[in-house]
Amino acid sequence: TIYRSLLGKIAEKQYDVFSAKVTLSTWEKLRVLGKGFIKRLT
Incomplete structure (x- = not known):
């Protein structure tokens, strides 16, 4: 899902959601x- 993809990106950024x-x-x-x-x- 889009939500899961966003969570993956957040994890890649070391959970730094405030800088960008x-x-x-x-x-x-x-x-x-x-x-x-x-x-x-299917």
């Missing part, structure tokens, strides 16, 4: 969307 905004790129969001769509079909 944590975001997903458009491609990362589309990848999550695609995985969810494929999972929904």
Whole structure:
């Protein structure tokens, strides 16, 4: 999920969420969307 991807990025930054905004790129969001769509079909 997008939430899980954001949590992964936060962990990569050593949980420093105050120095910069944590975001997903458009491609990362589309990848999550695609995985969810494929999972929904199967």
